[in-house]
Amino acid sequence: xxxxxxxxxxxxxxxxxxxxxxxxxxxxxxxxxxxxxxxxxxxxxxxxxxxxxxxxxxxxxxxxxxxxxxxxxxxxxxxxxxxxxxxxxxxxxxxxxxxxxxxxxxxxxxxxxxxxxxxxxxxxxxxxxxxxxxxxxxxxxxxxxxxxxxxxxxxxxxxxxxxxxxxxxxxxxxxxxxxxxxxxxxxxxxxxxxxxxxxxxxxxxxxxxxxxxxxxxxxxxxxxxxxxxxxxxxxxxxxxxxxxxxxxxxxxxxxxxxxxxxxxxxxxxxxxxxxxxxxxxxxxxxxxxxxxxxxxxxxxxxxxxxxxxxxxxx
Amino acid sequence: xxxxxxxxxxxxxxxxxxxxxxxxxxxxxxxxxxxxxxxxxxxxxxxxxxxxxxxxxxxxxxxxxxxxxxxxxxxxxxxxxxxxxxxxxxxxxxxxxxxxxxxxxxxxxxxxxxxxxxxxxxxxxxxxxxxxxxxxxxxxxxxxxxxxxxxxxxxxxxxxxxxxxxxxxxxxxxxxxxxxxxxxxxxxxxxxxxxxxxxxxxxxxxxxxxxxxxxxxxxxxxxxxxxxxxxxxxxxxxxxxxxxxxxxxxxxxxxxxxxxxxxxxxxxxx
Numbered sequence: 112x113x114x115x116x117x118x119x120x121x122x123x124x125x126x127x128x129x130x131x132x133x134x135x136x137x138x139x140x141x142x143x144x145x146x147x148x149x150x151x152x153x154x155x156x157x158x159x160x161x162x163x164x165x166x167x168x169x170x171x172x173x174x175x176x177x178x179x180x181x182x183x184x185x186x187x188x189x190x191x192x193x194x195x196x197x198x199x200x201x202x203x204x205x206x207x208x209x210x211x212x213x214x215x216x217x218x219x220x221x222x223x224x225x226x227x228x229x230x231x232x233x234x235x236x237x238x239x240x241x242x243x244x245x246x247x248x249x250x251x252x253x254x255x256x257x258x259x260x261x262x263x264x265x266x267x268x269x270x271x272x273x274x275x276x277x278x279x280x281x282x283x284x285x286x287x288x289x290x291x292x293x294x295x296x297x298x299x300x301x302x303x304x305x306x307x308x309x310x311x312x313x314x315x316x317x318x319x320x321x322x323x324x325x326x327x328x329x330x331x332x333x334x335x336x337x338x339x340x341x342x343x344x345x346x347x348x349x350x351x352x353x354x355x356x357x358x359x360x361x362x363x364x365x366x367x368x369x370x371x372x373x374x375x376x377x378x379x380x381x382x383x384x385x386x387x388x389x390x391x392x393x394x395x396x397x398x399x400x401x402x403x404x405x406x407x408x409x410x411x412x413x414x415x416x417x418x419x420x421x422x423x424x425x
Numbered sequence: 426x427x428x429x430x431x432x433x434x435x436x437x438x439x440x441x442x443x444x445x446x447x448x449x450x451x452x453x454x455x456x457x458x459x460x461x462x463x464x465x466x467x468x469x470x471x472x473x474x475x476x477x478x479x480x481x482x483x484x485x486x487x488x489x490x491x492x493x494x495x496x497x498x499x500x501x502x503x504x505x506x507x508x509x510x511x512x513x514x515x516x517x518x519x520x521x522x523x524x525x526x527x528x529x530x531x532x533x534x535x536x537x538x539x540x541x542x543x544x545x546x547x548x549x550x551x552x553x554x555x556x557x558x559x560x561x562x563x564x565x566x567x568x569x570x571x572x573x574x575x576x577x578x579x580x581x582x583x584x585x586x587x588x589x590x591x592x593x594x595x596x597x598x599x600x601x602x603x604x605x606x607x608x609x610x611x612x613x614x615x616x617x618x619x620x621x622x623x624x625x626x627x628x629x630x631x632x633x634x635x636x637x638x639x640x641x642x643x644x645x646x647x648x649x650x651x652x653x654x655x656x657x658x659x660x661x662x663x664x665x666x667x668x669x670x671x672x673x674x675x676x677x678x679x680x681x682x683x684x685x686x687x688x689x690x691x692x693x694x695x
Contacts, residue, residue: 121532128533136545251674253625255632256648256666263659274655362538366629370652381633384548392548396541404536 115412122408129400130182134175137393147387148191165191178393187394197394200379207277208375211294211364216357218299219306226303227310228337234315243311249304254363258297258370265293275372294371298363302356309352313345320344347414354410358403431682434617437675441668444491454482456489456642465658474664477647478654483661486642487668493643494672497558497627497636502619504562509569510612514600516570517577524574531567539564539626547635557636561626565619572615576608583607610687617680621673628669644669 138144145161146153162168181188187197226242233239266274272293278286314337317323326336365377372378376395383391448456453472460480468475474483509531516527543560550556580586580603589599630636631645639646644665651662 124529125533125536128530129537132537133545137549139549247677248670248674251621251625251670251677253628253632253645253666253669253673255629255645256662256669259648259652259655259662260666262655263662267656267659358536358538362540365540365544366633369633380544384544384552384635387548389548392545396545399541400537403538407536 115415118408118411122404125404126401129404130179130397131175133393133397133400134178135171137389138171138174144191144389147389182394182397187398188390190388190390197391200391201376201395201398204374204376204379206279207373208364208368208377210280210291211298211367211373211375212357212360214291214295215298215302215364215367216360218295219302219356219360220353222299222303223306223310227307228314228341230307230311231314231318232333232337234311242307246304246307246311249300250308252301252304254297254301255366255370257301258293258367261293261297262370275370277371277373290371290373294367294373297370298360298367301363302360305359306352306356310345310349313348314341316348317341317344350410350413354407357406357410361399361402361406428682430678431686434675434677434679434682437671438679441491441495441672441675444488445495448485448488448492452482452485452488454485456481456485457640465654465661467658468660475658475660477661478650478658483647483664486647487644487664489642490644490647490665490668491672493554493631493637493641494624494627494669497554497561498620498623500558501562501565501623501627502616504558505565505569505619506612506616508562509566510573510605512566513570513573513575514577514604514608517574518581518596518600518604527570528574531570534563535567537564540629543626543630543635547630552630552635552638554637554641557627557630560630561623564626565622568619569612569615572611573608576611577604580604580607610683614680614684614687617676617683621676621680624669624672624676 145158145165145167149158149161159168166174178188185198187201189196190200226246230239230242230246234243262274265272273290274293277290280287317337317340320340322340323336326340327333331339364375365380367373368375368377369381376399380392380395380399383389383395458481460476463472463476463480465478466472466476466480472482472484474487477483477486512527512531516524539561542564543557546556546560547553586599586603589603594602627636627643628645628648631643632649633645634649637643637646639649647665648662651658651665655662
């Protein structure tokens with residue numbers, strides 16, 4: 112229990128640290144937001160006028176606390192032009208990104224767990240080394256190039272799947288699926304390559320443990336011993352890595368959305384950057400960082416579920 | 426097998442460095458001059474890898490791209506090492522609240538994804554090579570701080586450090602004479618792995634248009650351009666990706682090879 116409380120405290124501190132970083136980077140230069148709206152050729156008087164209008168002339172820490180209070184209530188800010196709520200812009204984009212990240216991560220686990228176990232068991236044979244080598248090469252492939260290559264094969268040459276775009280699941284489930292196959296495959300394969308390496312070393316560690324040797328000596332097959340003892344023990348070290356991978360999938364999805372022009376959170380963020388809509392950038396980045404931190408915290412807390420030793424140790 | 430990693434890594438990294446050096450003195454064609462008549466030519470003797478949508482020789486752009494990748498790598502990894510290593514050594518030597526503070530702050534920075542930091546900087550200052558370097562550099566500081574702290578803790582337990590301290594050597598002198606020379610191999614491994622990450626990140630940023638401007642040849646930027654003509658000139662998308670993969674694989678292998686060569690204990694485990 113103490114461990115869980117400590118982890119929640121670490122989460123709160125990291126989140127506050129991130130909020131300071133985001134807010135002060137965006138608002139570092141005075142009149143930044145106003146300047147971004149008016150463009151570079153605006154007169155200083157006009158910038159000052161708009162700054163006052165938007166309340167930007169008040170001390171930065173007052174504005175920070177105001178913004179922070181809003182974020183804690185789920186209010187990510189309002190754009191100065193058009194008065195859109197950032198959360199209202201964000202919400203409709205969330206579905207695409209959730210499907211992409213969720214299915215991509217699922218695919219990564221489905222590939223990496225068996226492949227990593229195989230590479231661990233056969234680590235001294237050519238087949239196991241081949242799997243490790245393949246993963247090593249996969250780690251070096253940038254996610255967007257992987258995506259472009261998949262488009263080349265499945266959309267340009269074979270013409271089986273669309274190269275880009277998105278259709279909501281409620282409009283046409285079949286079309287929805289066909290538009291998501293390549294993006295999910297892209298994200299999943301790249302994440303799997305990184306995961307395989309960790310799955311492999313986690314299971315190699317298990318293979319050296321006494322309980323594993325005991326299980327083998329009472330006549331269990333290697334496979335049975337791995338499933339019964341190995342999975343649970345490897346899960347402890349793997350959950351950290353899976354959590355970090357989940358976080359990197361959230362960021363990777365921004366790039367994948369760009370490759371396949373999916374209307375997700377990432378494309379909202381990037382279009383806000385290109386139009387210099389700083390309030391939207393600030394809100395969306397804070398949202399994504401919070402998602403990453405929540406996942407990392409949940410993973411750490413899940414230790415307690417996987418590893419009963421942690422409960423008494425705390 | 427271990428030697429193989431080291432040699433393969435060195436060969437791939439060497440190839441990229443050679444390409445970058447060569448591009449400083451010679452490229453087959455002008456890497457930025459638009460030649461409308463030569464648009465989207467296939468591979469030929471005159472243009473071994475063909476030309477892109479602007480009629481520019483792809484091989485020439487590829488060579489210059491190596492320069493951009495290495496430049497961002499060197500500056501961002503250098504920045505991370507210059508800040509991270511002293512912090513890690515300080516944390517390792519002082520311990521107590523100093524160590525706790527350094528590690529907690531580096532945890533916070535570590536949890537903040539590099540791409541989001543780069544997006545923030547690009548939104549405020551406009552995307553450029555400099556913002557990409559700063560974002561990648563800051564994100565890599567925690568890795569150097571952690572590695573140096575762990576190495577320092579090991580070194581501080583050695584008798585020669587005890588002897589130095591007992592004979593009145595000051596803490597800064599101990600750090601420079603005894604600690605740094607003995608953790609430099611860990612820093613080298615970290616630098617190699619950091620380089621791989623930096624090359625990947627730089628490519629992603631220039632692909633997204635948040636890093637080096639499009640006029641300057643970068644591998645990420647070339648891939649972005651290639652997507653516009655994917656259906657008519659698919660081969661164009663192949664070369665820059667291969668170049669990135671070569672560089673990243675090379676630095677990763679080099680890092681792994683170095684780690685194993687320096688730490689024989691790891692050999693069995695792998």
